[in-house]
Amino acid sequence: MTTSPLDALLAAPSPAACATLLEGLTPAQRRQLGPEALKRDKALRDEHWSDSREEQALRRERSRVLAMLCFFTVPPSDWTPRLLGALPEEAADLAAKLRPDWLEDAAERLVALAPSYFWVARMLMRKGVSRRPTHDNYTTGMLFLDTRFHPNPFDTDPRLLEHEAWRLFEVEGSGELSLAAKDKYTFEDKTWASVFLRHMRQGTLERGRLLDATLGALERDFAAFRAGWFSRFHEALEPTPEELARHRDRYLRLLGSSIPATVSLALDVVTALEAREPLPVDSALPALEPVLLARHKGTAQQAVKLLKALGERESGASRERITGALASGLAHEAVDVQKAVLKALESLAKTPDAALRTAVEERVDGVAASLKKHVQAWLGESTRPTASEPPRTADKKKPSGEPRAPASPTDARFAVTPIASLDELLSALSTCIEDAGNPMEVERVLDGVARLGRQRPDDFARRTSALAKRARKLSAKTYGESLAVRLAGLALAWLASPGEAHSTLREVPEPALTPGHEVFLPLLSERISELARALDAGREEGLLSMPTHEGGWLAPETLVARLLARAPEAEEPPLADLCLALCRLAPVRDSKALESLKQSSRSRSDAFKLVAWALGLGKSAPDTVDVSVSVARRHRGETPESEHTFTVKARRSGKFTFHDLFISTSPKPIAPGKLKRQDIPGLMLIKENGGGGKPYPRWAATLWPSGLEAFFASHAEELAMNIDWSEANWSNVVAYEQLLHPWLRLGSMARLVLAMGLATKEPGEHGVSVDAAISALATGRLTAEELGEMLRELRPTGLINLKRLSMTLARVASASEEHAAQVALAIQRALRKTSEDTAPRDEGTLVKLLLELLAQTEGRLTDAEAWDYLQGTSHRKTFEALAPTASSTAPPPPPAARRTTPRRA
Structure with missing residues (x-):
């Protein structure tokens, strides 16, 4: 039986012993050793992990030695991250001695496998046996070291400041290997931002070049999370007015960024520059106009204010160009932005000229209902309806017909x-x-x-x-x-x-x-x-x-x-x-x-x-x-x-709200120990049916179709925990899909799930929920009063995001005029007084939506309890003209007169 030189090496493994072995072999002998090194590496990976610390340490050292062996004996084309996973830095010292003919691009090959090989690649480069890698992994590899527990690479290798440091402003990174990700959970004095600033103050990094590199990174439109690091670093640099003015054109270009934080930064700078020295209209106007439609209304309003300031100091053709640009802001979805644009236009143009009139008329259909009369009065057309809006008749606000009955399940x-x-x-x-x-x-x-x-x-x-x-x-x-x-x-x-x-x-x-x-x-x-x-x-x-x-x-x-x-x-x-x-x-x-x-x-x-x-x-x-x-x-x-009553409570703890629902059933279902597998209703009442893929809940929903209330109750707790998408659960959408059934009359649990679906963050889930609400309201499977009462129960709990809810309710209301009237009624019911002393967060968005819907339908408040609540808020003056009258608060007809279809198909 022949022995292998690897037997003795692996019995007492060390990089030094490995180097001694390889130095004694010719290039041909090293190549011949490659297949055996691969077999030994595979055998080591297949070994069972021992609980002994000594055995674990020996195994780790063997991994380092085998990685070093494979690096020198296996062709580079066969390298893999798994094969070279534990490659030690001592490999660079040995490479400088052996100098195989493939070393010139070895550093490039290594970092292409994984960023973790940065230091080995760096040592190969410093030894002069390999050229500097160009792969992005070489740059992000500097971030691989955890600076919370180790010195920053710039401090251990100052030569990185000459080239590699600047590449960090050019490479976006991904996952955990980006400047933003690394600094997020690091103490302030150990962040990469603080290291850059420290070296700038020490003179080892040029300030002017840092500012230039930061703007260059922002111009690359990295993902919002990673671009945010450069926005914050720009703020930490505290550029002087002279430095800002030097880069004025670059800040104007950044107004066109797709990243909201970058646009906000550039707009603040441009505003400061305008206050210090008037901006040229020819360059400022094209840059500012797209900002009028920025997603964040605060940014859009700031752009309106800046354009108004430009218009006030300009005259003639320049002012006309500015007012024409401002008119595009009427297409913004936020009412506050539209209102700011209208005020700016009225201030700059008491009487609109033909071009401005045309620009406004093209966008008047998208103007909020509460502002349309104001716009038409400014245009001098208060009595002429828009082209897409036919004249209202006396019975326009009445439904076009009775709602359709829920379908028969055996249609x-x-x-x-x-x-x-x-x-x-x-x-x-x-x-x-x-x-x-x-x-x-x-x-x-x-x-x-x-x-x-x-x-x-x-x-x-x-x-x-x-x-x-x-x-x-x-x-x-x-x-x-x-x-x-x-x-x-x-x-x-x-x-x-x-x-x-x-x-x-x-x-x-x-x-x-x-x-x-x-x-x-x-x-x-x-x-x-x-x-x-x-x-x-x-x-x-x-x-x-x-x-x-x-x-x-x-x-x-x-x-x-x-x-x-x-x-x-x-x-x-x-x-x-x-x-x-x-x-x-x-x-x-x-x-x-x-x-x-x-x-x-x-x-x-x-x-x-x-x-x-x-x-x-x-x-x-x-x-x-x-x-x-x-x-x-x-x-x-x-x-x-239907005799089962489901009680829902949202858990609260001080100022924090946990997204947990507690659902109890009365009468209590059969005890689990007495249930048999065939008692499907009993199982549905006690089991939580979340998790898994989409087929599971879809199939479970077909087991007891007349008992979907139990199905919704069994899913509600999991849906509540996933409203803000802290952890995506792709099967959740199946629960919301069940609301679409044209034969389903929405009970209390179905209404709970619908309300959560309208407020959920994941687009697919709230998209299905919007469709379900539109269908249920149109077919009489859900009434506005029932929807409003459920929203009223959830409104003070903090369980649902009212801003997000307002957006989805607006989509439901856009389905038809009757839907708009129903959503307005539901919001009024939701705004009744609750046991909470303070108004919920973002309640104003719900109130603004109600105001728009009342303007759109030419209606007024009909819920006296909602008016009582609004009188105690800051919205009192807004709704005074829409306060309910004696006729508008008359009791509704009895249920039998309002609904001709059974409550449950």
């Missing part, structure tokens, strides 16, 4: 078509194991296997070979996605030899359950097991629980027909299938189906009797007492979901 447009052929089943199952995002597709597949699973044409093996291969690969991943693994198991059971479906399924290991999946994954596993048993037994009756309509609804007449189609001698249907069918029953009745039940229930099975009793045929429950009885009882109405 033909929502029908789900069962799988009709083997080819369709094969295609659907192949799709579902890759993407199970549509729960109705999963249900179609389950039903398709139940009805068509015994079909075996001659070319069955060939047609299903690709699916079988993919299913075996997925099922072997015990750490894989739970739903995909279970559906892969279904595919393998279906494709197994006759009589071996269940045994094949049992060989597929199921991933462990994760929180949020306890409701439907065990139920799905049970249903798949029953399908496998049915395949082995040769049964092909199909599923009782297969939905007939989107949302999981099952038409009662279809369930009756499925039961009648079963052979009299057939076994009782699986309990999971029966219970799910009962939970999915739609609240509609078919006289022919009920007549069939009356004629057949006495001679049929216990399952048939239970379905008949659930649909109201019979005053007492069947003799067979089972968990399915509790399911049927809930559907029958003896313990209807």
